[in-house]
Amino acid sequence: MQIDEAFSLDGRVALITGSTRGIGAAIAQEFAEAGAEVIVTGRRQQDADAAAERLVAAGGQARGIAYEASQRGAGSALIEALSGRLSRLDILVNNAAILRPHRIEKLSEEEFDEIFAVNTRAAIFLCKAALPLLRNSDGASVVNITAACGHRPMAGIGAYCASKAALLNLSSTLAQEWARDGIRVNALTPGSVATEMILPKDPAQRESFEREMAEQNLMQRLAEPREIARAVRFLASPAASFVTGQTLVVDGGFLAC
Numbered sequence: 001m002q003i004d005e006a007f008s009l010d011g012r013v014a015l016i017t018g019s020t021r022g023i024g025a026a027i028a029q030e031f032a033e034a035g036a037e038v039i040v041t042g043r044r045q046q047d048a049d050a051a052a053e054r055l056v057a058a059g060g061q062a063r064g065i066a067y068e069a070s071q072r073g074a075g076s077a078l079i080e081a082l083s084g085r086l087s088r089l090d091i092l093v094n095n096a097a098i099l100r101p102h103r104i105e106k107l108s109e110e111e112f113d114e115i116f117a118v119n120t121r122a123a124i125f126l127c128k129a130a131l132p133l134l135r136n137s138d139g140a141s142v143v144n145i146t147a148a149c150g151h152r153p154m155a156g157i158g159a160y161c162a163s164k165a166a167l168l169n170l171s172s173t174l175a176q177e178w179a180r181d182g183i184r185v186n187a188l189t190p191g192s193v194a195t196e197m198i199l200p201k202d203p204a205q206r207e208s209f210e211r212e213m214a215e216q217n218l219m220q221r222l223a224e225p226r227e228i229a230r231a232v233r234f235l236a237s238p239a240a241s242f243v244t245g246q247t248l249v250v251d252g253g254f255l256a257c
């Protein structure tokens with residue numbers, strides 16, 4: 001196999017949750033450029049459609065579909081909506097997540113439930129719902145986007161960290177249970193990435209925030225979403241055909257500090 005072929009996603013069908021913006025949108029762009037047919041999701045149909053249209057305008061194959069991850073049954077509803085149009089799914093990226101910063105003494109049970117519903121439950125039950133379509137692929141790949149704080153907890157975002165730690169753990173279980181079906185399951189752990197999720201809304205605070213975050217990793221900067229997307233592409237591609245049950249850490253050396 002040539003090196004280009006090993007990283008190609010030509011003809012692959014990929015579903016990426018939370019791909020209207022941020023890291024998910026960068027993954028969608030990376031996949032579309034690698035030749036995949038991309039299914040973009042966001043909570044609102046119009047935003048998913050707009051993100052898909054941007055990929056099509058750039059020469060890719062994409063379509064949008066609404067997906068609200070906090071609802072029970074969201075995964076099976078999404079797969080049911082797609083099943084009429086898809087006979088198989090080659091790549092599933094569970095990327096949608098919410099942060100909701102709070103110290104534990106300020107955290108409500110409702111917020112805790114919402115964080116775990118979106119970040120953990122939805123990802124696992126979307127995997128479960130997608131299993132029949134993944135089984136129809138010749139070498140499917142699931143990538144669950146976790147977070148460095150799922151490895152090393154951080155004050156102020158404890159529920160988010162715990163939800164990602166649970167997703168890391170469950171990814172390994174899925175890898176063990178699904179290898180016999182030829183389905184690879186890996187986690188990808190980003191460090192700090194310049195997206196709406198973490199950047200202050202007030203532009204005046206942005207520079208000092210970025211400086212503070214940059215000091216926490218060896219590369220002394222935040223990642224751009226595309227730097228995460230390229231690593232996800234590796235896990236989704238034939239180049240990673242013997243990689244399963246792993247966590248690929250793309251954190252500029254945060255966990256090595």
Ligand SMILES: NC(=O)c1ccc[n+]([C@@H]2O[C@H](COP(=O)([O-])OP(=O)(O)OC[C@H]3O[C@@H](n4cnc5c(N)ncnc54)[C@H](OP(=O)(O)O)[C@@H]3O)[C@@H](O)[C@H]2O)c1
Nearest residue numbers: 018019020021022023042043069096097147192193195197
């Ligand atoms: N940014 C970082 O520094 C960082 C670090 C470590 C890990 N991560 C992880 O990387 C992934 C992407 O993060 P990001 O920074 O790109 O986040 P982001 O900019 O906030 O984007 C989040 C995406 O998820 C979607 N989303 C939000 N709530 C949702 C819900 N309830 N149901 C369905 N979709 C929902 C959003 O779409 P709509 O608004 O259109 O619904 C959007 O496309 C997440 O798993 C995050 O935990 C990020």
